[in-house]
Amino acid sequence: MKILGRHSKSRLCVCLIFLITCVIYIEFVSYYFNSLNWYSLSCKDKHKCTKILLVADPQIIGNYEEPIHFLTPITIFDSDRYLKKTYLHAYDFVKPDVVIFLGDLMDEAHKASNEEFHQYVRRLFNIFLGHENPSIIRHIWLPGDNDIGGEDTMITKEKIKRFNHAFSQPSLITMKNITFFKINRLTSDIPVYKNKREFYDTNEIFVGLSHMPMMFKPSTFVEKVFDKMMPHVLFTAHEHKSMIISTNALLKQDFHIVPLTPENNQIFEYSLAMTDMYEIMIPTCSYRMGTDKIGYGYAVIEDNDLHFTVLWSPSRFHQLVFYVILIILIFFSSSAYVCYTCICNILRKRRNPARF
Structure with missing residues (x-):
């Protein structure tokens, strides 16, 4: 169970870092890169x-x-x-x-x-x-x-x-x-x-x-x-x-x-x-x-x-569409992970009822 907890925390940290990186890029860095296309x-x-x-x-x-x-x-x-x-x-x-x-x-x-x-x-x-x-x-x-x-x-x-x-x-x-x-x-x-x-x-x-x-x-x-x-x-x-x-x-x-x-x-x-x-x-x-x-x-x-x-x-619309897609992916991946964890726990209890 401790190993599972460490894996969960690692996955959570990776997701948070990815989200923060995406937000920083879209809200700040992308505007700088966009200005590189401008003519002086x-x-x-x-x-x-x-x-x-x-x-x-x-x-x-x-x-x-x-x-x-x-x-x-x-x-x-x-x-x-x-x-x-x-x-x-x-x-x-x-x-x-x-x-x-x-x-x-x-x-x-x-x-x-x-x-x-x-x-x-x-x-x-x-x-x-x-x-x-x-x-x-x-x-x-x-x-x-x-x-x-x-x-x-x-x-x-x-x-x-x-x-x-x-x-x-x-x-x-x-x-x-x-x-x-x-x-x-x-x-x-x-x-x-x-x-x-x-x-x-x-x-x-x-x-x-x-x-x-x-x-x-x-x-x-x-x-x-x-x-x-x-x-x-x-x-x-x-x-x-x-x-x-x-x-x-x-x-x-x-x-x-x-x-x-x-x-x-x-x-x-x-x-x-x-x-x-x-x-x-x-x-x-x-x-x-x-x-x-x-x-x-x-x-x-x-x-x-x-x-x-x-x-x-x-394009702000493109940025907002990306945010929507990202939220949908996070929702479904989180739901899939929760379902997977629940199924694993149920199977583990059935195999080893004495330990629970």
Whole structure:
């Protein structure tokens, strides 16, 4: 019996070591190995170079709409932790000058009370700003339909006002030779810009920021934006996938689309203010959006040169599936071992009844 006990303890120790090793690898080491697949973008002159980290559709989970409602605290904890972890790795890799949040920051903000809205904002800041010095890094915030309405609910002045109060900043933001301007396709708003400029002027690069796609979904409003603001490049979101769309800046007729996936990831290089304008759609950074192709956009603009790549994140769904399989294996192996031990004990008692 003592030998059996020693064997049981040994097996238990091996199982525990295996479990701990799996958890450490999945929750920590795998993120480091994943970052080894990322492409680094270099600058020739750091004084002329602007590094941009792009965050799209984090849609932090709300309090009410989870399919299995009683698991909401667990899903919120896991989703927030995943976002914080992947963002931290991307942030440390890029070391950005500016971080741009392209809307749909919160999943249920458009339906939330004022108190709930501010709770969501505090969670959002804890995830993305908890480790930064906000006085050094610029942040640009855009609203999405999940933040102020526009698809499932109506847009109201109150929703717009509370979002602008929480994320107060102008619609035109200038850094070095770049002017970032916000486009709100949900409310058909663009900033007022009265200075005269030419599209081919490389002294000032105009970067349009929109939650909703522009070239991907043409309209009269899109034409108005192009005519008035003449962006050299647009960063957009909403579709939860990544692609680069280009068209001739004057004709705006034929659109060339390049889908971006982890399988075809590379560094894309463009000269801005030459002949074409570009729209770069950023994938969602949340694993809750029904896709495993998730990540962050990374762009560098120096003079009129644009370099772009996607920092793809590891699939949390694959990690969770592995955990489920591991739990099932442990359950069945433990059950089989218990049954085997019971059968052995019964047979031993039958063979040697006097000893028991």
